[in-house]
Amino acid sequence: MISRRALFGVGVGGLGLSACDRIAASPRLESIVGRGQGLTLHAQRLLLSAQPLAREFRAADISPVFKPNGSMRPDTDAYQALLADNFASWRLAVDGLVRAPTSFSLADLKALPARTQITRHDCVEGWSAIGGWTGVPLSVVLGRVGLMPEARFVVFHCADNLGRGPGGLYYESIDLFDAFHPQTILAYGMNGGALPVAHGAPLRLRVERQLGYKQAKYVMRLEVTDRLDGIGGGKGGFWEDRGYEWYAGI
Amino acid sequence: MTVLAASGSPAAPPPRISIYRHGLVVRLTHWINVLAISLLLMSGLNIFNAHPRLYWGAAGADFDPAWLEMKASGDRGLLRIGALSLDTTGVLGLSQASDGSWNQQGFPDAVTFPGHRDLATARRWHFFLAWVFVINGAIYYLSGLITGHLRRDIAPARRELAPGALWTSVVDHLKLRHPVGEAARRYNVLQKLAYLAVIVILLPLMVLTGLTMSPGVDAAVPWLVSLFGGRQSARAIHFITANLIVLFVIVHLVEVVLAGVWNEIRSMITGRYVVPAEKHR
Numbered sequence: 001m002i003s004r005r006a007l008f009g010v011g012v013g014g015l016g017l018s019a020c021d022r023i024a025a026s027p028r029l030e031s032i033v034g035r036g037q038g039l040t041l042h043a044q045r046l047l048l049s050a051q052p053l054a055r056e057f058r059a060a061d062i063s064p065v066f067k068p069n070g071s072m073r074p075d076t077d078a079y080q081a082l083l084a085d086n087f088a089s090w091r092l093a094v095d096g097l098v099r100a101p102t103s104f105s106l107a108d109l110k111a112l113p114a115r116t117q118i119t120r121h122d123c124v125e126g127w128s129a130i131g132g133w134t135g136v137p138l139s140v141v142l143g144r145v146g147l148m149p150e151a152r153f154v155v156f157h158c159a160d161n162l163g164r165g166p167g168g169l170y171y172e173s174i175d176l177f178d179a180f181h182p183q184t185i186l187a188y189g190m191n192g193g194a195l196p197v198a199h200g201a202p203l204r205l206r207v208e209r210q211l212g213y214k215q216a217k218y219v220m221r222l223e224v225t226d227r228l229d230g231i232g233g234g235k236g237g238f239w240e241d242r243g244y245e246w247y248a249g250i
Numbered sequence: 251m252t253v254l255a256a257s258g259s260p261a262a263p264p265p266r267i268s269i270y271r272h273g274l275v276v277r278l279t280h281w282i283n284v285l286a287i288s289l290l291l292m293s294g295l296n297i298f299n300a301h302p303r304l305y306w307g308a309a310g311a312d313f314d315p316a317w318l319e320m321k322a323s324g325d326r327g328l329l330r331i332g333a334l335s336l337d338t339t340g341v342l343g344l345s346q347a348s349d350g351s352w353n354q355q356g357f358p359d360a361v362t363f364p365g366h367r368d369l370a371t372a373r374r375w376h377f378f379l380a381w382v383f384v385i386n387g388a389i390y391y392l393s394g395l396i397t398g399h400l401r402r403d404i405a406p407a408r409r410e411l412a413p414g415a416l417w418t419s420v421v422d423h424l425k426l427r428h429p430v431g432e433a434a435r436r437y438n439v440l441q442k443l444a445y446l447a448v449i450v451i452l453l454p455l456m457v458l459t460g461l462t463m464s465p466g467v468d469a470a471v472p473w474l475v476s477l478f479g480g481r482q483s484a485r486a487i488h489f490i491t492a493n494l495i496v497l498f499v500i501v502h503l504v505e506v507v508l509a510g511v512w513n514e515i516r517s518m519i520t521g522r523y524v525v526p527a528e529k530h531r
Contacts, residue, residue, distance in 0.1 A: 020292070020362075020363050020365040021364050021366065024363065024364035024368070024371050025364075032378075033374055033375055033378040034378075035378070036374065036377050036378030036380075036381050039381055040377055040381075044464070044467070044470070047466070047467065047470035047471070048466060048469060048470050052469050052470055052472075053469065054465065054468065054469040055468065055469070055472050055475075057308070061308065063309050063311070063313075063314070064313065065311075065314075067311040067313060120308055120309060120468075120481060122481065123301070123311075124300070124369065124373070125300040125301040125369070126297065126298070126300055126463075126485060127301050127303070127310060127311035127312070128308065128309040128310060128481050128482055129309050129311050208465070208469070209465050209468075210465060210466070242370065243368075243370030243374075244370045245370075245373070245374065249464060249465060249466025249467075250377060250463075250464040250465075
């Protein structure tokens, strides 16, 4: 039961500037508030248990300019070298809890079954853009390498150093629920052409039904794992390590 | 009613009639709502500041035309709605932080939660409070249906909706004349309609438009976001509805002050309400 005093204390305090920040930074409140995330994840997983598709749009709905966000052009020497030869020497490594660790060239991926989808991209900031994506379903790639029984997550290691400095490489992760969704693809094409550098060339993740920061660009390596706490900052992604929720379906 | 004062002798003080006005569930859910909505609003403004532009339709970003935007232009803060541009320096578009520095952002730090740009924290609180708000609201609805509170106290009777009765209530409000005696035991018709609009339209609309900003919910319930005309329309309606709720709260607080601040607040805390006596003329 909330005491009347506590009720008014917080309510009135909420109007004061410093009080606001004190409330937001309180570790005890933070742990209570953080539980909302688990509730949201479980509620959405229940709603999505039949694995419905995200809405697909018509070509006429495609945004005239799809706003690129995050890294626009990775400036590492390694990426610049790959870009210089048009990704001919680029390879996607797939390893971790897989039966047959494999690396794929862009041509290898393009030879696999492809899926094209025109979907709405929702940035955590609030804006949306509609774009068409062509790529290989992640389920196909995972099927090729074979998962070990302990596999739970797929981690996407990227080429862009968004954090500028050690530990600043972008990465993301999803669990197998989303990894095997038909619209979860590794895209190498956008709006009928090749995937532009600003949008993650040569390969980016599309995990529809989640926000923009999950759509890792410049993907270099897939790591299949059973836990996220040993990777990067331990929270499952670049932005997750900086306070954002791992589950970005909301 | 006998008018004692007319005789010239001092009128005996009218008997103090006190009634039990608000049930426990109504009072409890009211104050939880005060807390939840305040922080939902303030964290919502922080989230809005991450992209202070609104669009109609499914999509919209920097390169698409926005019907509302807040921005800084040189040393001025601007609010633009359609073709109308307002100088809102110091409040919207450009405002001062607590340390005196100038920030180019939609709403000022003074009204956001947390009190500085922090999208991750604002989102975490917003979604947690949304759960609190929805569960609290469900308890209120359920209890209101079971106890008959919604039907008895909130839903206007047919005779109250007659044009004459409505007009009388409008005039009473304009003259700041508050019901006394028997009439003060019930909500007046405009009050009922205002509460009804908030309970049945604004608050549910807030939840539904909020839900459709979730790509997960949109995949699960695609018709809902279509009903609002697309995700960016839903975001715009979410914003407009929040403004209407703020408008309601302002009117609500003004009425509390006009009707007798202590009596009104006490009735929402202890349930006990002193019926204002009929005035002697």
